[in-house]
Structures are given as structure tokens and as C-alpha cells.
Amino acid sequence: MYLTKSISAISLGALLIATTGFAASHSDKAAKAAVGARHAQMQIIAYHTGILGGMAKGEAEYDAEKAKAAASNLHAAAMLDPSTMWVEGTENGMVEGSDAKPEVWTDAEGFASKLENLQTASAAMMDAAGTDLDALKASMGNLGKACGACHDDYRVPKN
Amino acid sequence: MRRTLLILLGCAVLGAALGWVLTRPDPLEPNYAQGLTPDPQAGALIFAAGGCVSCHAVPKSEDEAQLVLAGGLAFPSKFGTFYAPNISPDPEQGIGTWTLPQFARAVTRGVSPEGQHYYPAFPYTAYGHLAPQDVANLFAYMQSLPASDTPSQAHEVGFPFNIRRSLGMWKLLFADDDYVLSGDHDAEVLRGRYLAEGLAHCGECHTPRNALGALDRSAWLTGAPNPSGKGKIPGITPAQLEWSKVDLVEYFTSGFTPEYDSAGGEMAEVVRNLSQLPESDRAAIAAYLKALPGD
Numbered sequence: 001m002y003l004t005k006s007i008s009a010i011s012l013g014a015l016l017i018a019t020t021g022f023a024a025s026h027s028d029k030a031a032k033a034a035v036g037a038r039h040a041q042m043q044i045i046a047y048h049t050g051i052l053g054g055m056a057k058g059e060a061e062y063d064a065e066k067a068k069a070a071a072s073n074l075h076a077a078a079m080l081d082p083s084t085m086w087v088e089g090t091e092n093g094m095v096e097g098s099d100a101k102p103e104v105w106t107d108a109e110g111f112a113s114k115l116e117n118l119q120t121a122s123a124a125m126m127d128a129a130g131t132d133l134d135a136l137k138a139s140m141g142n143l144g145k146a147c148g149a150c151h152d153d154y155r156v157p158k159n
Numbered sequence: 160m161r162r163t164l165l166i167l168l169g170c171a172v173l174g175a176a177l178g179w180v181l182t183r184p185d186p187l188e189p190n191y192a193q194g195l196t197p198d199p200q201a202g203a204l205i206f207a208a209g210g211c212v213s214c215h216a217v218p219k220s221e222d223e224a225q226l227v228l229a230g231g232l233a234f235p236s237k238f239g240t241f242y243a244p245n246i247s248p249d250p251e252q253g254i255g256t257w258t259l260p261q262f263a264r265a266v267t268r269g270v271s272p273e274g275q276h277y278y279p280a281f282p283y284t285a286y287g288h289l290a291p292q293d294v295a296n297l298f299a300y301m302q303s304l305p306a307s308d309t310p311s312q313a314h315e316v317g318f319p320f321n322i323r324r325s326l327g328m329w330k331l332l333f334a335d336d337d338y339v340l341s342g343d344h345d346a347e348v349l350r351g352r353y354l355a356e357g358l359a360h361c362g363e364c365h366t367p368r369n370a371l372g373a374l375d376r377s378a379w380l381t382g383a384p385n386p387s388g389k390g391k392i393p394g395i396t397p398a399q400l401e402w403s404k405v406d407l408v409e410y411f412t413s414g415f416t417p418e419y420d421s422a423g424g425e426m427a428e429v430v431r432n433l434s435q436l437p438e439s440d441r442a443a444i445a446a447y448l449k450a451l452p453g454d
Contacts, residue, residue, distance in 0.1 A: 046418065046419040046420065047419075049415065049419040053409065053415055058405070140409075140413045141412060141434055143413065144414040145413070145414065147414065147421035148421040149427070152427040152428075157387075157423055157424045158390075158420075
């Protein structure tokens with residue numbers, strides 16, 4: 001009898017530990033996935049900015065259609081609802097690979113306004129990219145400023 | 160014995176006198192920029208290239224508010240913590256009552272109107288390259304900015320660095336009026352040198368410092384530890400940075416790296432400043448960087 005009780009207790013304990021372990025690894029995985037999704041979003045933005053930048057620099061020939069497509073994809077990526085990816089507890093130091101400063105959450109209002117600036121800049125780029133090369137070039141500066149301003153306040157320094 | 164003592168005493172007095180003379184702040188040049196007509200609009204570009212806002216604006220201020228140069232930003236260092244002073248045109252707390260020669264001596268020689276040495280946290284060794292016309296334009300522009308009556312914060316510097324006169328020795332040892340990049344170069348590179356080594360003072364962050372906080376000119380722009388303690392400020396000579404001239408100009412204009420990441424940290428502010436300059440100036444800085452040895 002005593003033995004059965006002990007075995008039950010041990011099993012229950014093991015089960016508890018196992019469950020907690022599972023829960024931790026599960027949330028760990030979810031946090032990693034959220035960070036991964038953010039990086040994918042940034043990559044899509046960087047890729048399309050690269051297409052526009054190549055034209056602005058004169059490394060690629062200006063192509064209105066292509067520029068417009070790049071700008072509209074960029075804008076679509078900028079418009080993604082942040083709430084699913086910028087989940088709490090995924091700042092730098094908490095999740096491997098995360099460069100997000102805790103200020104993303106402690107200063108949520110400021111972060112939201114920086115995101116809005118990006119969306120304004122990417123919307124302006126959509127109009128400019130298809131117009132002509134000069135308009136595209138002029139819009140690059142504002143886009144860069146929007147990226148930089150947010151990285152400055154909400155991303156840990158790279159090096 | 161008595162004679163030896165007397166000689167020693169004499170040497171000490173002479174040495175002290177010599178030291179006193181050598182560490183004397185540079186005198187005021189009352190005729191500085193005389194006959195030149197200041198152009199405040201051109202001064203706005205000097206102001207941007209010099210990055211004045213990055214240190215003297217109220218910390219965390221943005222846009223128009225950055226033009227209130229009330230200071231307050233802290234610069235921690237191993238010598239103590241320096242605070243950017245109020246350089247708004249307020250007559251009491253700022254520099255509203257300064258004359259152009261006083262301003263020129265402060266900016267290009269690092270000496271206050273009271274005749275005291277400034278700490279080299281203020282990059283006057285770089286600004287020493289400035290042409291009088293540019294200094295006059297800058298002064299005219301800065302006097303047109305909004306005034307703030309916020310008092311400047313005192314530096315927190317311990318002995319012996321709190322003896323201002325010792326900075327005279329520092330200047331004697333380390334302030335160098337010559338450019339680092341020597342030799343024959345085209346007009347664009349020379350313009351870039353004026354901007355990069357002088358006004359934009361790139362070396363202040365991108366060049367390592369010696370034990371006394373002076374720039375190691377033999378390792379010019381080869382990168383340095385970040386004074387914040389975290390990470391490293393990258394080297395930007397051709398040996399360390401393989402960006403093309405076009406890449407550099409784009410970076411100075413929009414802040415985009417060749418991978419379309421964006422400038423971060425202090426460099427984001429530098430880009431904000433450089434983006435206001437004419438494109439030819441950004442191209443000149445890029446040409447200068449490409450002309451540095453180490454390719």
C-alpha cells in the first residue's frame with residue numbers, strides 16, 4: 001500500500017515536471033516563432049527597399065512597374081498588425097536572436113507612433129515609386145528616416 | 160649644499176613658470192573674421208554638418224524642439240561625466256552675449272570667454288580646421304535660434320582632471336592643427352577632408368583614444384570601443400569597410416546600408432545631420448573615406 005502511494009506520488013511529480021517542462025518549451029517555441037516572424041517582416045521590407053534603392057543609386061535601371069510593385073509589397077509588410085508578432089516577453093535577452101529593446105513594450109505608445117511613421121513613409125513611397133526616378137529618390141530619405149528613428153529607440157545596437 | 164638647494168629651487172620656479180606659460184589658453188583674436196559678412200542661412204548647413212544638435216539639444220527632444228540648445232546630455236567617461244552646456248542665445252544661461260571672436264576662440268581653440276580651457280569632450284580639436292567664414296556663418300545662425308534659460312549642469316570630474324589648467328598641457332601634447340590625411344588630392348577629397356576631419360568630427364568616435372583620451376592619429380578611423388561600454392564603433396577606412404562610394408552617399412542620405420538595414424544609435428543622428436547637406440558634400444565625405452590609406 002505504502003509502495004503504491006509512493007509510486008503514485010512520484011508519477012504525479014514526474015508528470016508535473018514534465019508538463020511544466022513542456023509548457024516552458026512550448027512558450028519558448030512560440031516566443032522564438034514570434035521573433036522569427038518579425039525578422040521575416042523586416043526582411044521583406046529590406047528586400048523591397050533594396051529594389052527601390054538599387055534604382056535610386058543608379059545600380060539598376062528605373063522601371064516604374066517594378067518600382068511600384070516593390071513599394072506596394074513594402075507597404076503591405078509595413079501594414080501588418082503588430083499585435084501578433086510583438087508579444088510581451090520577447091525582448092533582447094529573453095529570446096535568442098531578438099534585438100528588440102524592452103521599450104517596445106514599456107513605451108508602447110512611442111513604438112506605435114514610430115510604426116505609424118513607417119506606414120506614412122511607405123504609403124508615400126507607393127505614390128512616388130511609380131511616378132518617376134526623382135520622386136522615388138526623394139522618398140527614399142523619408143523611408144530611411146522612419147526605419148532609422150525606430151531602430152534608434154527600439155532596437156539594441158548592432159555591433 | 161645651500162647652493163644646490165638654491166639651484167633646485169630656481170629650477171622648480173622656472174619649471175613652474177614655464178608650465179604656466181605653456182598651458183596658457185590661446186589668446187582672443189579681436190579681429191577674427193573681420194571684413195567677412197556672416198550668412199546665417201549658410202550657417203544652418205555648417206550647424207548641420209557640425210552635428211551641434213546631437214550633443215546640445217535637450218536629450219530625447221525631436222524635430223523643431225531640437226533647435227533649443229539647452230544642453231544636458233551626459234557623456235560618461237573614465238575621467239568623469241561631462242554635461243553638454245546650454246549654447247542657446249540666452250544672455251544669462253547661454254551664449255547670447257558672446258562676441259564672434261569669443262565664439263571663434265571657444266569653437267576652434269577650446270577656450271571659454273573667461274579664458275578657461277574646455278574639456279575635449281567638445282570636439283574643438285576637429286573644429287580647429289574651420290574657416291573663419293564658416294565660423295561667422297555658424298555664429299550668425301546660432302544666434303537666431305530660440306533661447307533657453309535652463310542653466311548648464313556642472314561636469315562631474317575628479318582630481319586631477321578638474322584642474323582646467325592641466326588641459327593646457329593636454330592641448331600642447333595632442334591638439335594638432337595638421338590634417339591626418341596628407342598628400343595631394345583632388346578638390347572633392349579635400350572638401351571631404353575639411354568636412355570629415357573638421358566639421359563632422361568623424362574621428363571623435365571612429366578613432367581609438369590613448370590613456371589620456373586623445374585620438375590615436377596613427378589608427379585614424381579604424382574603429383574604437385563604444386564609450387557607452389557596449390560593443391564597438393566600426394572602422395571606416397577602405398580596409399575595413401568595402402562599401403562603394405555610391406553606397407556611402409546613400410547611407411549618408413537615407414541611412415540605408417548596402418543590405419538595406421538602417422543606421423542605428425548615434426549614427427542615426429549623424430545621418431539626420433548629413434542628409435541636410437548638399438549631395439556634393441556627402442559625395443565629398445565618401446570620396447575622402449575612399450582616399451584613406453589601407454585599401
